[in-house]
Amino acid sequence: MEESDLEKRTGQVDNDVECTTWVEYWFEGELVHRSAHVHLKRGIEFGLEAADFN
Amino acid sequence: MANTQALCSAFKLDLLLGKHALHGTGVPARTISTADTYKAALYLASATYDATTTGYSATGEVGNSGSYTAGGPTVTWIAPAKTAGSASNGSSTTYTTLAANVQVTTFSATAFDAVLIYNDTVSGKPAVSVHTFGSQTITSGTFTLTMPTNDSSTGLVRLT
Numbered sequence: 001m002e003e004s005d006l007e008k009r010t011g012q013v014d015n016d017v018e019c020t021t022w023v024e025y026w027f028e029g030e031l032v033h034r035s036a037h038v039h040l041k042r043g044i045e046f047g048l049e050a051a052d053f054n
Numbered sequence: 055m056a057n058t059q060a061l062c063s064a065f066k067l068d069l070l071l072g073k074h075a076l077h078g079t080g081v082p083a084r085t086i087s088t089a090d091t092y093k094a095a096l097y098l099a100s101a102t103y104d105a106t107t108t109g110y111s112a113t114g115e116v117g118n119s120g121s122y123t124a125g126g127p128t129v130t131w132i133a134p135a136k137t138a139g140s141a142s143n144g145s146s147t148t149y150t151t152l153a154a155n156v157q158v159t160t161f162s163a164t165a166f167d168a169v170l171i172y173n174d175t176v177s178g179k180p181a182v183s184v185h186t187f188g189s190q191t192i193t194s195g196t197f198t199l200t201m202p203t204n205d206s207s208t209g210l211v212r213l214t
Contacts (some may be wrong), residue, residue: 007121023195035195038187040202042152043210050061 001027015040063139063146066213071168072149082087082176090175094156094183094199095126099189101166110179111173120160127156129171137206156199163175164191171210183211 007026013019018038025033068074075081093110097103101114112124121127129186130153139146139187167189171182192196202208 003171005179013188020190022186022190024193031193033195034191034193036190036192037196037198039200040185040187040210042202042208043069043149043185043212043214044183045147045212047214048061 006032062064063136063148066146066148069213070148070211089131090173092129092131092171093126093128093174094152095170095172096158096163096166096197097121097168097170098163099165101168103168103183107181108168109181110174111161112153112168114172116163116166118166119162120158122158122161122163125174126169127158128174129156130154132204142168147206147212147214148203149206149212150208151201151204153164154192155201158192158197160194161192163197166188166191185210 002015005027009024009026010022011024019038020036020038022034022036024031065074072086095110095114097114098116103114110125115124115126116122118124128204131150132153134148134150136148137146151173167187168184173180173182187199201210204210206212
């Protein structure tokens with residue numbers, strides 16, 4: 001198959017959690033390649049604290 | 055001078071460095087002089103990995119494909135750091151992030167949306183954290199998971 005025979009599609013999602021981009025290549029209506037890049041915007045926070053003696 | 059009730063900021067950092075064993079139950083008998091090996095396993099959106107997860111399991115994991123093998127790729131952590139904080143507990147944050155992107159090449163997997171970071175050295179492969187993202191399908195391609203900025207606001211794992 002020639003690269004010129006492929007249909008390229010791209011997409012993006014950007015929200016509070018991630019910024020994700022992807023690229024797809026389609027050949028005669030069939031998905032033949034999909035790559036994605038997920039960029040996490042933040043991790044996880046855990047709270048620790050010391051309590052009173054009662 | 056005055057005493058202030060607080061969880062010591064250094065304690066949060068020292069937890070990540072394995073300096074404390076508050077109780078003998080479940081503590082592995084070993085001498086720690088180098089960092090443990092950690093891995094990042096990818097899971098299907100149909101799996102159940104969350105705060106109750108105790109360790110790595112192959113249940114619900116994406117299949118072997120391309121550069122991805124069971125258990126996931128090895129990852130390393132940036133040296134944990136902490137903000138200066140103050141005499142009170144609230145303003146110090148200890149944080150760390152994986153040192154590099156998690157990347158899998160020549161890979162195919164359908165509908166996966168989570169990565170489990172776990173300790174591959176210690177018996178039971180104890181879990182660290184589960185991170186979720188929009189469900190992805192990769193077809194003969196590359197999946198790249200880029201880490202957030204390593205600071206006290208966005209670091210991958212933060213103790214406050």
